[in-house]
Amino acid sequence: MAGEKITKRTVDGLQPMERDFVRWDGLLTGFGVRVRASGSRSFVAAYRLGGRNTPWRRVTIAAVGSMTVDSARKEAERIIAGARLGQDRAAQKARKRAEMTVAQVCDLYLAEGCETKKASTLATDRGRIERHIKPLLGKRLIGEVARAEIEKFMRDVANGKTAADVKTRLHGRAIVEGGKGTASRTVGLLGGIFSFAVSRHLRPDNPVRGVKRYPDKKGETFLSPAELARLGEALGAAEASGANYAAVAVIRLLAFTGARKGEVASLRWSEIDLERGYLRLGDSKTGAKVIPLGAPAIEVLAGLPRIDGAQFVFPAATGGAAFQGVDKVWRKVRAAANFPALRLHDLRHSFASVGLARGDALAVIGAILGHADVKTTSRYAHLADDPVRNAANEISKSVHAAFSGKPSAKIVPFAAKRGA
Structure with missing residues (x-):
């Protein structure tokens, strides 16, 4: 526990490392700043309740920013002085936390x-x-x-x-x-x-461990071409009856791109590149992301009105934020199409299923959807053509044709063994 005196400049200059560490003060033994690998920083105090053979105890004083360095130093002095009198601040906090709801x-x-x-x-x-x-x-x-x-x-x-x-x-x-x-x-x-x-030492074990959960079938709804047609018809009817244009456009873009709701609803004009056919998102669930646009999606975006001064493609009526009314229109559209439980996110899964039905590779689908891990895309693997099943189907058809005496069946005889 050695070094120079901790000042505000010292604290501001501390940068996170691969592992958590503590920068100890050079004047007050036991006072320091803990820096976590995540970047969070907090003032800490360390003390012993006995001689040199007793273990160090450490207690968090406050997060950096919620208390000045001088105030944190004074609190550390009180904690360390109290430890000389047998007061264990860490134990006191642990008892108090054990009573937390x-x-x-x-x-x-x-x-x-x-x-x-x-x-x-x-x-x-x-x-x-x-x-x-x-x-x-x-x-x-x-x-x-x-x-x-x-x-x-x-x-x-x-x-x-x-x-x-x-x-x-x-x-x-x-x-x-x-x-x-x-x-x-x-x-x-x-x-x-x-x-x-x-x-945080609030309890010794995790009571959730070992609890058998229900199978989570979230994300397993894939609309067939006929069901997509029914949904499209309901969306067109809603548009014709005066449904909010922004909500209708968002739903269409979700279906045509496979994007997430938040990526489209909060889309900014600066993120659209119609000339090259891409959305270049500054942030998404998986970080910065590029979404390729097909012709139907480009047509939707090209037909949208641009409101002066609005940074969002779908701005709220007031306040300058993004539009939030998609769900209200979606509930009416899905009810009209007789899909009462269908989620907007299911349009993303349906986009993937259509691609796989066309024969597109899982890696290609994953790239379009922006999956950071190929394991995420593998959930759609069962929708892709199975070569084993296809072979079994073709063999079965050939046998059926042979049984029926149809000339279309090709029967290839086994080659005779030499010397037979």
Whole structure:
């Protein structure tokens, strides 16, 4: 624990490394700044409760930015001085955290355990926490939740106990659904939250571990050509009856590109390259991304009005943000097409299935969809032509033709063995 005195300039100059590290102060032994590999920084204090043979204990004072260096140094002095009198701040914090409720740990997880998650993923996590986890488990103490309670939680969510139609904003609404898929994905998030709790020493184990979840069939809806035609007819009827032009255009672009909803709904004019036929997104679920455009998608984009001063292709009526009304129109369109449970994301899967039916390779489909990992695209492998099945089909047809005495069947005799 040696070095120069920690100042604001010192803290501002600390850069993350491959592993977490602590920059210790050169004047006050036990005072330092911890820098995590993720880039987050916090003031810490280290102390011993006895002589040199006792282990060091470390406690977090505050996140950098929420307290000045001088204030953090003074707090470290108090902690270290208290340790000389037998006061164990780390143990005090651990006892206090052991009394935290699941709701409080969820809030702590969102604040400190999601540093590498994208905003869209955080929004999904926050929704599952507020709509499912907090209502059913929020008041339980984090250290008292057992595996049986997690299993009951999963059953309750699957059976629709947390289903609701919630008003959001002036004219908005959030339809919270249950079901086995929602239950499985929420339990997956709960497992991450309890892993975070274990890493913070809030409890010794993860009660989600070993819980058998329902098979998650999310993303297995693929529309056939006939079903796509039915959906297209319903979308055209909605447009003819005066449905919002932006919502109709977004839905068409999702179907014609295989893009994600957020990538199209928040599209900016600066990201469109119609001359070369690409969307060049500055950010997406997998980072910066290029989406190739087919002729139907280019036609949709070329026909859109450009509103003066708007950076978004589909701007909101007020406030300068992106349009948020796609879901309302989509619910009406899917109901008219008799697809009550169809999701906008299913258009992405259907785009992939059409490509595979044409004979396009999985790697090509993955490149169009922007998959960072080939394993993600492999979920569509069962839709591709199976050469073994095709061979079996052709052999079966040949045998059938031979049975029927049809001349179209080619029967190739075995070559006679020499010397026979």
